[in-house]
Amino acid sequence: MAIQIRNLSVRYGAHQALRDVSVDLPVGKITAVIGPSGCGKTTFLKCLNRLIDLQEGVQVSGRVLVDNEDIYAPQADLLALRKKIGFLPQRPFPLPMSIYDNITFAPRIHRLSEAELLSHINGLTTAVAQSGNGEVKPIGRHLDEKTKWNLLVENYLRLAGLWEELRGRLHEPAARLSVGQQQRLALARALAIEPSVILADEPTSALDPISARLIEGQFKLLKDKYTLAVVTHILRQARRIADHVLFFYMGELVESAPAEQFFNHPQHQRTAAYLSGEIS
Amino acid sequence: MNRRNEEKLAIGLMRLSLYGVVLILAAIMAVIVVKGFSAMSWSMITQTPKGGFYLGKEGGVANAIVGSIYLAGGATFLSLLISVPLAFALQKEYSSGRLTYYSRLALDVLWGTPSIVYGAFGFIIMMMIGLRSSLLAGIITLALLVTPIMTRAMEEIIRMAPQELKETACALGLTRLESSSTVILRQTIGGLLTAVMLAFSRAIGDAASILFTAGFSDHMPGSLLDPVASLPLAVFFQISTPIVEVQQRAYASALILFIIVLLLSLLSRWIYLKFSQNVIK
Numbered sequence: 001m002a003i004q005i006r007n008l009s010v011r012y013g014a015h016q017a018l019r020d021v022s023v024d025l026p027v028g029k030i031t032a033v034i035g036p037s038g039c040g041k042t043t044f045l046k047c048l049n050r051l052i053d054l055q056e057g058v059q060v061s062g063r064v065l066v067d068n069e070d071i072y073a074p075q076a077d078l079l080a081l082r083k084k085i086g087f088l089p090q091r092p093f094p095l096p097m098s099i100y101d102n103i104t105f106a107p108r109i110h111r112l113s114e115a116e117l118l119s120h121i122n123g124l125t126t127a128v129a130q131s132g133n134g135e136v137k138p139i140g141r142h143l144d145e146k147t148k149w150n151l152l153v154e155n156y157l158r159l160a161g162l163w164e165e166l167r168g169r170l171h172e173p174a175a176r177l178s179v180g181q182q183q184r185l186a187l188a189r190a191l192a193i194e195p196s197v198i199l200a201d202e203p204t205s206a207l208d209p210i211s212a213r214l215i216e217g218q219f220k221l222l223k224d225k226y227t228l229a230v231v232t233h234i235l236r237q238a239r240r241i242a243d244h245v246l247f248f249y250m251g252e253l254v255e256s257a258p259a260e261q262f263f264n265h266p267q268h269q270r271t272a273a274y275l276s277g278e279i280s
Numbered sequence: 281m282n283r284r285n286e287e288k289l290a291i292g293l294m295r296l297s298l299y300g301v302v303l304i305l306a307a308i309m310a311v312i313v314v315k316g317f318s319a320m321s322w323s324m325i326t327q328t329p330k331g332g333f334y335l336g337k338e339g340g341v342a343n344a345i346v347g348s349i350y351l352a353g354g355a356t357f358l359s360l361l362i363s364v365p366l367a368f369a370l371q372k373e374y375s376s377g378r379l380t381y382y383s384r385l386a387l388d389v390l391w392g393t394p395s396i397v398y399g400a401f402g403f404i405i406m407m408m409i410g411l412r413s414s415l416l417a418g419i420i421t422l423a424l425l426v427t428p429i430m431t432r433a434m435e436e437i438i439r440m441a442p443q444e445l446k447e448t449a450c451a452l453g454l455t456r457l458e459s460s461s462t463v464i465l466r467q468t469i470g471g472l473l474t475a476v477m478l479a480f481s482r483a484i485g486d487a488a489s490i491l492f493t494a495g496f497s498d499h500m501p502g503s504l505l506d507p508v509a510s511l512p513l514a515v516f517f518q519i520s521t522p523i524v525e526v527q528q529r530a531y532a533s534a535l536i537l538f539i540i541v542l543l544l545s546l547l548s549r550w551i552y553l554k555f556s557q558n559v560i561k
């Protein structure tokens with residue numbers, strides 16, 4: 001699903017956090033959003049699903065087109081928009097319920113029908129097999145509803161690389177998980193609304209390098225189906241996963257380029273300085 | 281004075297105030313127990329006052345125990361119906377900053393208003409609608425008294441729910457109502473129940489607001505429209521007699537009230553722990 005950003009500016013009171021940003025997020029690619037701390041990466045991401053609305057005293061101007069609809073238009077349907085977009089926050093917050101319910105919660109709220117449930121499971125089973133996170137047995141036609149939900153949970157947890165370590169604890173409160181596990185649970189939970197876009201704000205900040213690689217691998221597998229934007233402050237991670245890179249500096253979009261060009265032939269002097277570690 | 285001693289002094293003062301509070305509580309308990317224990321008996325909690333009870337004869341305060349529980353329970357329930365929506369309405373998701381600011385201010389003033397004023401107000405309303413002293417009038421007056429307390433406590437608890445949790449719920453495509461009634465409710469349920477208990481304790485202990493509105497009766501509460509007895513007023517009436525036995529019974533009644541409140545506090549602790557398993561810190 002295409003996302004086009006036009007003249008987006010954001011101010012928090014007197015502080016201008018984003019200045020006149022215009023850029024397109026390519027479909028089926030991973031766009032890495034990089035830049036020094038405080039440059040407006042989170043702000044940028046939150047503008048794309050209008051989560052920014054929850055901040056107090058914030059003013060947003062400009063347009064953001066998601067699937068060719070301006071999400072800042074007065075008649076925009078925010079619930080539908082947010083259902084299309086999975087969001088992984090910078091600090092993961094499990095919902096105050098069990099691990100299992102964390103995954104089923106949003107689909108239940110969105111009143112997923114049994115037929116949809118079944119088709120999700122079928123799609124997932126293939127995805128899981130591709131991801132190398134184990135295999136879920138192909139399912140027969142006659143399953144009771146509970147089994148379907150169980151399968152759904154298993155699939156999403158496998159996709160997030162959590163199944164093996166949590167399979168015996170599904171009904172424990174999610175609050176007991178480690179921060180790294182919570183981060184992966186947030187991914188599973190976001191996938192469970194079957195979005196077309198995934199926005200991830202430093203999704204591996206609490207993970208060890210190996211788990212981080214696992215999530216990165218996950219994103220690469222997901223990108224065929226989704227438009228992905230991943231904020232990261234780890235340049236090497238951006239190099240590993242990005243097809244396209246946006247570089248922000250003090251609220252301005254300095255450079256937007258395909259990864260190859262961005263890292264090897266940066267067009268702007270500030271990008272080059274950032275890449276070489278001269279500015280941070 | 282070096283930094284280490286500064287800290288020692290500060291900790292010493294904190295301990296002092298802690299022990300002070302515990303000591304006062306212990307003193308109150310000691311007085312009630314010592315004075316009330318001799319009058320404490322099975323019949324005290326199972327029987328209603330018989331003829332001459334207030335002169336030291338047979339009977340108990342069962343009518344007041346049951347009356348108090350009805351009054352406080354009814355008031356808490358009624359107040360709950362008002363407080364939950366009100367507490368959510370005071371959140372920034374639902375109302376403007378100005379509106380909530382003035383609403384909170386109003387509730388705080390109501391919180392601080394002496395309960396005798398509620399009693400007088402309730403009485404005027406009763407006269408207007410032709411209701412006499414009764415369980416119903418008492419419940420309504422007490423509900424008015426505890427609603428500011430319950431609402432403010434709940435509102436504060438809901439407001440303290442982490443912003444990230446609200447964002448998470450919102451990002452999943454939930455409406456504000458869905459977010460409030462599922463995610464935020466689960467996150468805060470322990471605290472909300474504590475607020476309910478707080479309101480109940482306040483309601484069961486209040487005397488002035490029900491003095492004219494609930495009246496008093498030597499019988500078990502019957503209908504909503506009859507006067508009912510209550511423990512605080514039972515204490516008040518018995519302690520103001522010159523007869524020593526009756527005064528002791530006042531302390532025994534106070535002891536019963538005390539035990540009810542204590543049990544409720546323990547219950548609310550337990551509920552809090554039970555419901556806070558899922559809470560995200």
Ligand SMILES: Nc1ncnc2c1ncn2[C@@H]1O[C@H](COP(=O)(O)OP(=O)(O)OP(=O)(O)O)[C@@H](O)[C@H]1O
Nearest residue numbers: 012015017036037038039040041042043044055056
């Ligand atoms: N709610 C807010 N109110 C006021 N200023 C804010 C608010 N949120 C962010 N800012 C400011 O806007 C700027 C951009 O913040 P943002 O969170 O988007 O940065 P970031 O690039 O995500 O940083 P980091 O890498 O540290 O997460 C910062 O200067 C920050 O202080």
Ligand SMILES: [Mg+2]
Nearest residue numbers: 041042090201
């Ligand atoms: Mg950030």
